[in-house]
Amino acid sequence: MRRMKSAKWAVSAAAVVTLANSVYAIDYSWNAPFSGAASWNVGSNWNPAGVPNAVGDSASILGTVSGGTLGVVLPSDHTVTTLTIGSTVAGQTVDLGAANLGGGALILENGAGSTQINTNGVAGSGMVFSAPIQLGSTPGTNSATFNITRIDGSADDLNFSGELRVFMNNTGTQALTRQVFLASGAYTSGTLVVGTQTLQQGTLLIGTTRFGAISLAQTGALQNGTLFIAGQGTNSTGTQSVAVHYTFVHGGTVIFDGAISNGGFSGGRLTLGNNNSTIATTFVFNANSSYTGNTTLNKGNYVINTDTPFGTGQLNQSAPANFYVLRMRTDNDSRAINNNVQIQQNFVFDGDHSITFNGHWYQSNNRDLVNNLPEGKTVTFNGFMTASLGTDGAAVDARRLLFDGSGKTVVNGPIYNHRAPWFAGASTTEFLDVAVPGGSSYTSLTKRGLGMVILNSSNLPTIGTGTAAFTGPNSTYNGRTRVQGGLLEFANPGAYGRVVGYTGG
Known part of the structure; x- marks a missing residue:
């Protein structure tokens, strides 16, 4: 008979573990040798005898691994709520899936509650998830709007080489977070170099979380939704160490080696990064993705090694306001990102290589675009840019594009007064761009820092509404232009907009 589970559960604020899910739960421990290959679905390989395969079950594969x-x-799909995995011997690895030999997936399910992976191997051991990992499973049973799968345990590298699958049911967001618990004294006294950034004394060494392909909605999903990868946080003896070592803590690395796709339902979305109370994570993109929903970037360092890292949807930001904690860099000078971008928080471009953006950039705020690239490298914007939505109701002079930093920035597209009517599907009346509908603001422009901004206004977008199309004019912004540092160059008269005077200071 199944006994009631007594382990401590990680429960999200939006959900509780129901009694129905826990009454029949069993805690299973690996009972087979910790070497070679063995099957999950053989009852004698577990203690008590049986096979972990129910909501509420926990499976522990933690022990003295030998032979490498x-x-x-996993010959077929199996469901658990908690997985504990790892080797108690350094240099040894546990591979859940055995190079995906059986073809089955591990499903993490807990109804409206949270699920958990405990990575409890010792320092220097390896943990590989070559079998697909699926978050959520049963249609119509999950009433939560936000589910969490927590990865707790060691700071060693984790490799999800099998596909990560998300089953979107009634759930709006499936969250995958990594929380690292370390004893006191885990901070090094040396330095850690991350790209061109050197973190000084107090650096905490956290390993890499690596993902293969990701499917944002399984076949049979009832809706599209959001996968939220919150990166890595750090606890020391159960309390947040971030408050003490905020400046010097490195938040680990998340690497995307596989494509991120919609899966069984179009419009899948992705949210990455932490908020201001946690440490920054570095996200590395090594594969092109095809998902069509929006991508939201929170606080983090984003390393772009491909041209379509964020699928085809719009790119948003949700980093802390008035901080400079969202940073992007590339691996070579030819990288070109095609997504449209809503500028919602400050954006910093750094590293050693140029980067090009072909999509349109717009905002309804006064956020900074900070270019800190070295001499000879350029941030280029080929789409149109604007600081007003055209319907924000703000004061006339309330919105501005703000360029900062020491690097060279080139804006080849026009700077429009409002986003309307230039997005596809909007009215094609240019008057909407000139006027201030509903008390909306004009777009103004501010140049700060020691760098150079060149306004070409040479790439004029063609706007299509389905029934008509026309080519947009040169820059039309009607607000002020402020030069507070560096050089602002108007490369041709079409870049001037409708501005009469220019102010500095």
């Missing part, structure tokens, strides 16, 4: 690797074969 323990491979746990």
